[in-house]
Amino acid sequence: MGGNPQLISLSFSFLLILSGFRLAAQSVDGIAAIVNDKVITFSEVRRQVEPTERILKESYSGPQLVERIKEARLSALRALIERELIIQNFKKEGYIIPDHVIEERLREIIRTQFEGDRLTMIRTLQANGMTIDQYKEDLKNQIIIQAMRAKNVPSQVVISPYQVERYYQEHIQQFTEDPQVKLWLIFIKKSVPPEDPLDSPSGPAPPDPALQRAQEILFRLKTGEDFAELARQYSEGPKQDAGGDMGWVTRDTLRKEVADVVFSLHPGQLSEVIPTDDGYYIAMVEDVKPAKVQPLSEVRKDIEKTLVQEERQKLQEKWLNKLRAKAFIKMF
Structure with missing residues (x-):
């Protein structure tokens, strides 16, 4: 059966105009990808990646932040493409999700996340720029993806x-398991040198009073005084209130100068004074756990x-x- 060529031409022209309007609307947003006949827009990608970007902005800045955000957006786009492929495959196979399944899932969410208050949920959605119908569509897509994964991935x-x-x-x-030591530490900060060079005595630099104090503490420890008591009195480092008791530690939790000495000691052994850039450590190893392979x-x-x-x-x-x-x- 033939048709009116002029009418067909006008109808085709009208479809082209409609298509033009759709493409114009999409171009304002921007097309991130096309999956068969479905367009994924940049706004969809941004919405998907927004929570991740907030976290990234708390941890990174400058060029590193830009690079991390690019990676996150690309990952989000790939996830949206995969989601669209699964949804299209679901439709192609002729499956459907009954409306009552979506409504049941929605009621469960309202009950567990909004204390049964539907109005609170709707207001929350509106605050996030989403309608209830859009939310239902998202729920439907989630159910589709779960069902298709269950079907295709045992x-x-x-x-x-x-x-x-x-x-x-x-x-x-x-x-x-890395080797560990049960460690006690005393730390004495280095003395602050005089700011005015004129105040500094000429000739060789005098011994650091902080080093002398550390050596005196070490002598008292060697003559039998209690490590915890001296740590409470003199230590300026971590766990002072606990008497310098660091508990069980691995090598990577200590600065290298301290770790090299500590992991060469035997149970019950004291170190000598360990100098570092900012002060002096005295260590005592109470016990040792050698490296262990779990069976x-x-x-x-x-x-x-x-x-x-x-x-x-x-x-x-x-x-x-x-x-x-x-x-x-x-x-x-």
Whole structure:
């Protein structure tokens, strides 16, 4: 059956005009990516990454912050592309999510997060620039993604004893506990030199009074006085109120000059005075724990859990790669 060519032409022109309006509206926002026939806008990416950016701004600044934000936005865009691929695959397979499922999920959220007050939830959404219908759509998409992952990525993954043993051998350092010492410390700050060079005596620099005080404390310790009591009286370092009791420490928790001495001592042994840039340390090692490798029997369950997560991640990536291969994806 034929149609009126002029009418068809006018209808086609009208569709082009409508399309032009849509593209113009999108261009104001900016197109971040296209996934088949779906446009992902920059505002969607910004909304996705906004909480991460707030955290980054608390920890970084300058060029480093710019680089971290670029990485976060790219990661967010990739996540949105993956989400769109999954949703489109769900629709292509002809699945549907009944409305009552979304309503049940919404009621549960209102009950657990808003003390059953629907109005409070709506006001919270409005404060974040979102309508209830948009929120329901987001809920629906979350349910779709959960359902499709459950369908395509098996939750039960079998890990063989051989895989566990190989992982253990290849990551043995991960299961090695560093040596530790039960440590007591006294710290004496260096004396402040005179600000005016004219006040400084000529000739060789006199001994630092702080060093002399540290040496006197060491002598008193060697003659049997109580370490904790002297630490409470004289220490200017950490754990003064606890008598200098640092508890069990590893090498990486101490500055190198102190660690080198401390980890060469035997249980019950005192160090000599340890000079550093800012003062003088006296250490006593109460006890020592040598490096220890956790046996496989103790860590087997943790390794199995790690391997299951890795295997499920591989299976998910394999599934997503199939979806990517069948899709038109363009990032801008």
